[in-house]
Amino acid sequence: MTSPAQHRTDHLFSPAEHTAMRASLEAAALGVRGANPVVGAALLDANGRILHTGHHSGAGTLHAETDVLRKARETGTDLTDATMVITLEPCNHTGRTGPCTRAILDAGIKRVIFALHDGTEAARGGGQFLADRGVSVRHGLMAAQAADLNDRWFTAQAQNRPFVTLKIAQSLDGRVAAPDGTSQWITGPPAREAGHEIRARVDAILVGGGTARTDDPTLTARDAQGNPLSHQPLRAVMSRTPVAHDARVRRGVIASGDGAETTDGRFVWLNTHDPVEALSRLRALGAAHVLVEGGPTLSAAFLAADLVDELWFYQAPLILGDGKPSLASQHTQTLADAARWRSDPVAGPPVRTLGSDVAWHLRPAAVSASK
């Protein structure tokens, strides 16, 4: 996965700098997948000791650089002669948080090492900005590992589309509904709660027309008590057939008063069968992170188009033996053509138990780690 060029770059850095970058990569993996890449940062003192590590926890939260500087500030750590070691080039723009380059200058950091350039329009140039202001800036340390950590996020950026998470909740034998259509609930409360946590951090939830008709879901993000969470994603239905006037997905979290139908205006009907077009529409509506929640036809369409960047598979120890398979045809003919997935180290082990259920956290098996 590491190219010769990257090997050449790596040897220019000290063992302590390697150790700090490894710590930054591990910190990055504590983040969450979504609109932003996962990023980690470490502060290294002149004796090669790691002072603090920090990471980015998703859109709207501190960047890794400001997170690690916050820790240093709160503990009164002396940052004279400290080096900041970051998995990605510090941003140079004012997004939901201020630019990291400014925070680095304000903290008096004189040396910065980052693994990868951030090529996105809004963020690029952070390294140059710091260098122009007298900071020693080096990059390229463990770039292959840093690229691998966010490979599918870079893919989504390059394709100018939202980052896509697919969530499937199925039985042990891979079914999402019994023959009579019943599917509530295959998984137990802890797995369903984990699903709502994902809903609460995406910009849009997308389901197919079949799911909208059969399950009539609200697609709202709720807590364990069923109360709506503060952030509610856009609710999107992708279908050539219009969504029923009284479908719950239209109404959102606003209770209808005295018989009159109300809506929170956070619903959209996408009159298409093309995942690329649907993502384009959702991006235009401001969605940087889309959660696909099925059904089998929609999930299969996104998988077949290689448009799934992150996969959550919730599985219950339940055997149906009949009913709807979790995925419609991928037109696979032979085993060698099957799509292979690999574990995603971001925020946890590849599989974990949630009550009696199991959650898999996967990402596409990349052919190459370079972007």
Place this chain on the structure above:
Amino acid sequence: MTSPAQHRTDHLFSPAEHTAMRASLEAAALGVRGANPVVGAALLDANGRILHTGHHSGAGTLHAETDVLRKARETGTDLTDATMVITLEPCNHTGRTGPCTRAILDAGIKRVIFALHDGTEAARGGGQFLADRGVSVRHGLMAAQAADLNDRWFTAQAQNRPFVTLKIAQSLDGRVAAPDGTSQWITGPPAREAGHEIRARVDAILVGGGTARTDDPTLTARDAQGNPLSHQPLRAVMSRTPVAHDARVRRGVIASGDGAETTDGRFVWLNTHDPVEALSRLRALGAAHVLVEGGPTLSAAFLAADLVDELWFYQAPLILGDGKPSLASQHTQTLADAARWRSDPVAGPPVRTLGSDVAWHLRPAAVSASK
């Protein structure tokens, strides 16, 4: 799960005896499923301290009682005033190992507590045998927990049939073969090796006629290098159609010399579609533990007849989307009818990773813990 009668019994035992029985139950769970029940034993001294614990590791190995006595002997532990606390009544017959009652008397143990009576023909009467020889024998401590640990083993005994393990290796979406029939290999080497370890401890492996024809398996137990292990189970094919003369399953592990076909005589064709009849035939042939290895029709038939006592589900992070589902119809109509399974604490956590694959170890969700 605990009946009022059992609660009444439990309070007759001291806190130290409870602690020792819990240790015995935990030790029992280190065993393996199969021809014998899992059993644990602890030695408790007069001060309420646990001296040693032991467990049974499957047919042909030491019983829990002799295992814990071996540890005491090897470490020169003084057993004067020791109490042996066992999850099951000590056996009174000479099987592959000598009777445990004799070992207990020989060790000079004066007090024995066991959770459950062993009602099997060959073993029963161990408690009475010891009491008749001056040992203080009490029973009924944590009997519900001890019964739960072996509930399906007792079921198999009561039905006078072998203990049945079902093994399935499938993709993430529940498929065991691609449309063109390819299935080698869905899971990786560590999962396949684990499968061979199960083969090596069963008395018979059973597959359906379709699997015998399509995969032409040898059904031998082999090590990671592909060499046959010392114990080879009986190889059984259940089918209304005769098994092809040149099928590999007929030949076993003996290499055929100079073109002549040879066999190790460990093959049987069961001309039936009835799982009960197949198990009866295998029991008559000496099998106390049968491993069902599919295909989907055979697996479904055993599941539908509630004849699966232990389930191993190996799953690879691979998406097929097409091909053969791991299980044929169970005639399930609605979600409430789905068979629920629960984790089996015996020898490990409910799920564990094996390379990039996941292994589930499950047992049927019992309605009642009493036998």
